[in-house]
Amino acid sequence: MEDIHYTCQWGTGQRWGDKPTETGMSRLALSDADKEARDWFVETTKALGCHITVDSMGNIFAVRPGLRNDKPPTFIGSHLDTQPSGGRYDGILGVTAGVEVLRTLADNWVETEYPVGVVNWTNEEGARFPMSMVSSGVWAGSIPLETAHNLREVGPNSTATMASELARIGYLGGVPASHSHIPMGAHFELHIEQGPLLEMSNKKIGVVTGVQAYKWLTVTVKGRDTHTGTTDLKSRADALLAASKMILHSHRLASAHSALASTGILNLKPGSTNTVPGEVTFSLDIRAKSDDTVAKMKELVLSDFPAIAAGENINGIQDDCTPGLPCTVDIVEDFDSPATNFHPDCISVVAQAAHSVLGRDSHNLMMEMTSGAGHDSVYASKRCPTSMIFVPCREGVSHNPAEFCKEEDCALGAQVLLQSVVRFDRL
Amino acid sequence: MEDIHYTCQWGTGQRWGDKPTETGMSRLALSDADKEARDWFVETTKALGCHITVDSMGNIFAVRPGLRNDKPPTFIGSHLDTQPSGGRYDGILGVTAGVEVLRTLADNWVETEYPVGVVNWTNEEGARFPMSMVSSGVWAGSIPLETAHNLREVGPNSTATMASELARIGYLGGVPASHSHIPMGAHFELHIEQGPLLEMSNKKIGVVTGVQAYKWLTVTVKGRDTHTGTTDLKSRADALLAASKMILHSHRLASAHSALASTGILNLKPGSTNTVPGEVTFSLDIRAKSDDTVAKMKELVLSDFPAIAAGENINGIQDDCTPGLPCTVDIVEDFDSPATNFHPDCISVVAQAAHSVLGRDSHNLMMEMTSGAGHDSVYASKRCPTSMIFVPCREGVSHNPAEFCKEEDCALGAQVLLQSVVRFDRL
Ligand SMILES: NC(=O)NCCC(=O)O
Numbered sequence: 092m093e094d095i096h097y098t099c100q101w102g103t104g105q106r107w108g109d110k111p112t113e114t115g116m117s118r119l120a121l122s123d124a125d126k127e128a129r130d131w132f133v134e135t136t137k138a139l140g141c142h143i144t145v146d147s148m149g150n151i152f153a154v155r156p157g158l159r160n161d162k163p164p165t166f167i168g169s170h171l172d173t174q175p176s177g178g179r180y181d182g183i184l185g186v187t188a189g190v191e192v193l194r195t196l197a198d199n200w201v202e203t204e205y206p207v208g209v210v211n212w213t214n215e216e217g218a219r220f221p222m223s224m225v226s227s228g229v230w231a232g233s234i235p236l237e238t239a240h241n242l243r244e245v246g247p248n249s250t251a252t253m254a255s256e257l258a259r260i261g262y263l264g265g266v267p268a269s270h271s272h273i274p275m276g277a278h279f280e281l282h283i284e285q286g287p288l289l290e291m292s293n294k295k296i297g298v299v300t301g302v303q304a305y306k307w308l309t310v311t312v313k314g315r316d317t318h319t320g321t322t323d324l325k326s327r328a329d330a331l332l333a334a335s336k337m338i339l340h341s342h343r344l345a346s347a348h349s350a351l352a353s354t355g356i357l358n359l360k361p362g363s364t365n366t367v368p369g370e371v372t373f374s375l376d377i378r379a380k381s382d383d384t385v386a387k388m389k390e391l392v393l394s395d396f397p398a399i400a401a402g403e404n405i406n407g408i409q410d411d412c413t414p415g416l417p418c419t420v421d422i423v424e425d426f427d428s429p430a431t432n433f434h435p436d437c438i439s440v441v442a443q444a445a446h447s448v449l450g451r452d453s454h455n456l457m458m459e460m461t462s463g464a465g466h467d468s469v470y471a472s473k474r475c476p477t478s479m480i481f482v483p484c485r486e487g488v489s490h491n492p493a494e495f496c497k498e499e500d501c502a503l504g505a506q507v508l509l510q511s512v513v514r515f516d517r518l
Numbered sequence: 519m520e521d522i523h524y525t526c527q528w529g530t531g532q533r534w535g536d537k538p539t540e541t542g543m544s545r546l547a548l549s550d551a552d553k554e555a556r557d558w559f560v561e562t563t564k565a566l567g568c569h570i571t572v573d574s575m576g577n578i579f580a581v582r583p584g585l586r587n588d589k590p591p592t593f594i595g596s597h598l599d600t601q602p603s604g605g606r607y608d609g610i611l612g613v614t615a616g617v618e619v620l621r622t623l624a625d626n627w628v629e630t631e632y633p634v635g636v637v638n639w640t641n642e643e644g645a646r647f648p649m650s651m652v653s654s655g656v657w658a659g660s661i662p663l664e665t666a667h668n669l670r671e672v673g674p675n676s677t678a679t680m681a682s683e684l685a686r687i688g689y690l691g692g693v694p695a696s697h698s699h700i701p702m703g704a705h706f707e708l709h710i711e712q713g714p715l716l717e718m719s720n721k722k723i724g725v726v727t728g729v730q731a732y733k734w735l736t737v738t739v740k741g742r743d744t745h746t747g748t749t750d751l752k753s754r755a756d757a758l759l760a761a762s763k764m765i766l767h768s769h770r771l772a773s774a775h776s777a778l779a780s781t782g783i784l785n786l787k788p789g790s791t792n793t794v795p796g797e798v799t800f801s802l803d804i805r806a807k808s809d810d811t812v813a814k815m816k817e818l819v820l821s822d823f824p825a826i827a828a829g830e831n832i833n834g835i836q837d838d839c840t841p842g843l844p845c846t847v848d849i850v851e852d853f854d855s856p857a858t859n860f861h862p863d864c865i866s867v868v869a870q871a872a873h874s875v876l877g878r879d880s881h882n883l884m885m886e887m888t889s890g891a892g893h894d895s896v897y898a899s900k901r902c903p904t905s906m907i908f909v910p911c912r913e914g915v916s917h918n919p920a921e922f923c924k925e926e927d928c929a930l931g932a933q934v935l936l937q938s939v940v941r942f943d944r945l
């Protein structure tokens with residue numbers, strides 16, 4: 092808990108309560124605040140006897156030697172970057188719990204069979220550079236290094252890229268970001284659930300068996316800039332009106348398909364009260380349990396959005412607006428994360444650890460679950476046995492300054508993490 | 519035409535054609551480019567024998583003495599600022615035609631009974647500082663100086679105000695911006711129509727009898743930032759989904775009431791692909807022929823938007839979205855311009871001038887009309903006899919880089935302007 096709150100001096104966000112620690116976080120990837128948190132991670136793990144490797148995505152691997160070093164380390168991984176209006180637990184809990192595992196091993200003179208490592212993955216959130224889990228994605232060979240390096244910061248007039256920001260803060264490492272250069276024996280990740288299921292059912296530990304599927308699209312609608320006072324409704328190609336209809340429609344589709352659809356970014360041009368916007372760009376995040384449902388949602392977006400732009404009434408829904416001139420729409424898929432199943436060995440190691448930590452009543456205090464959010468464990472799982480440990484967070488709220496996880500729950504999660512690593516190391 | 523295109527070197531915008539002059543303009547009020555255009559206006563009118571006064575809103579009055587100077591000047595007025603993606607004619611035509619009138623009087627040694635002036639009004643567009651016609655509004659005593667000085671630049675993180683930008687570019691004049699300090703005998707304004715009516719009916723001159731009513735509102739919707747992947751649709755307070763429904767509904771209302779409703783600015787927070795936006799702010803520009811209709815539209819917005827935010831279905835319109843948690847909405851009126859009727863004397867002077875310039879076929883080439891857009895003549899008309907002259911623009915498009923007015927139409931408009939001033943001076 093000390094490490095969590097100490098490191099949250101870098102990028103402190105909005106206050107939600109009176110106590111000193113009752114604030115959110117705003118530590119965008121590769122910002123100055125992120126550099127400070129990284130420097131702390133490097134110094135702290137070095138002091139605990141680790142070797143540090145920084146790769147070409149700025150991922151930082153801290154490895155504590157084992158009795159034998161002829162097999163790859165068992166890794167703990169998560170991320171120190173946050174959302175622009177995020178909390179103190181998402182990602183941060185996972186890294187600081189990893190440091191706590193290293194500290195516990197050191198304090199108790201524990202020697203593991205094989206090395207144990209902790210990795211801080213870069214830009215997991217995808218908030219500043221709009222591709223989540225991008226650096227574990229490069230490490231796994233799923234995302235080309237060049238694509239990642241060229242990712243531009245979110246914002247209408249941004250020029251910073253991942254490569255330029257890595258260089259600027261001094262974390263553009265020389266080692267290739269690749270599982271073949273930095274292999275892992277396993278990857279465990281402790282994380283707040285970010286949803287309400289554990290809290291609602293009074294459980295303490297989630298044994299995570301997989302992650303739902305998702306895709307990120309960028310939608311660009313083009314109409315025509317015109318005067319709001321002199322252009323009658325019939326003569327407008329209003330890109331924002333069309334975009335509003337699309338956003339509403341994406342929610343209709345999600346409702347009909349038990350999926351999720353969300354728009355978190357929207358920029359328009361030219362941005363003047365008395366000019367009908369000629370161009371609107373927005374993000375669309377689509378999620379569902381199965382790849383098929385996400386694919387179906389995308390298919391419907393690809394067929395329905397152009398029809399909405401052209402002014403047609405979709406599915407017989409009359410919007411009672413005067414028809415205007417047609418807009419055009421362009422839809423690009425930026426990111427795709429298919430549904431993920433974690434490794435049975437790691438799942439069962441986490442379950443055993445949870446039973447052991449939770450004691451007699453363990454069956455009532457834990458459950459298997461899938462994750463609604465993506466995590467670096469998704470990409471790690473493509474190259475090594477992987478699983479995750481979830482702990483409850485208040486009201487299931489995350490990506491919000493008021494995100495909160497009780498101290499006792501953080502501690503339980505960290506104990507399960509420690510045991511999982513030690514058990515896997517034996518295995 | 520030379521002055522138009524020469525001064526469009528300051529703030530040149532997007533290209534739409536091959537010829538050197540075939541670009542739009544992006545000369546926001548009180549920008550560096552606006553300062554250059556202002557300096558040109560001061561130097562040019564000084565060289566034509568004018569006295570210059572700059573008032574506390576940066577309005578620049580250039581006055582050419584008459585035979586007698588015991589009555590206030592007959593003024594020509596318009597503006598040199600443009601939309602962020604505006605054209606070469608909106609406002610610029612009016613000021614440069616005013617300069618051309620001064621030049622024609624000088625070249626021909628014409629002495630008028632009373633002084634003749636040209637005024638460049640500040641921030642007519644309301645694009646950078648979101649209140650249109652604000653500086654003629656202060657001059658007329660309709661808008662408090664302090665309100666205008668404290669207006670903040672559009673944009674989520676802006677700090678510049680009208681006062682700070684006036685000071686920065688050296689146009690914060692010492693003379694009070696007031697009709698009592700700078701009285702006018704009359705105010706004439708030449709402007710492109712910005713709508714399609716003249717072109718569609720093959721007319722050359724619009725004799726403008728008045729301006730429609732409008733109001734500008736700012737709408738702020740508050741929900742809750744949450745994770746897009748872990749928050750089911752029922753548990754979201756999605757400020758952007760609510761705002762999208764409001765924008766759509768404002769168009770429905772406009773369609774039902776023969777009014778206009780337009781959103782040109784929309785900003786959201788926090789702006790991350792995987793965070794449901796907790797806050798959205800957008801502009802709403804409402805216009806109609808009568809004050810009653812604008813008032814009715816506002817009344818409906820004030821009653822319906824909170825209902826939409828609360829998740830109710832308005833007017834029985836089912837949106838087929840899974841109901842979420844309620845959002846709140848706050849609506850502020852920023853600006854109100856009631857319907858305006860110009861002065862019969864000025865209207866008839868413009869009509870006589872148009873008949874004289876257009877010659878034998880004049881009846882077929884001119885028409886009376888009201889303006890869909892606001893103009894500084896609205897506020898001028900509160901303090902002196904006022905009217906306007908419209909000339910056609912291509913396809914009625916304005917607030918767009920491709921805004922275009924034929925040279926011959928600019929020239930006809932300038933001739934009608936000259937005659938109107940001379941006729942009024944005699945009157
Ligand atoms: N855990 C988390 O918030 N990850 C961000 C990636 C996602 O959008 O799910």
Ligand SMILES: NC(=O)NCCC(=O)O
Pocket residue numbers: 318320365608642643644650651712890891892893
């Ligand atoms: N003429 C013009 O575009 N004026 C801007 C004020 C308005 O919004 O009508």
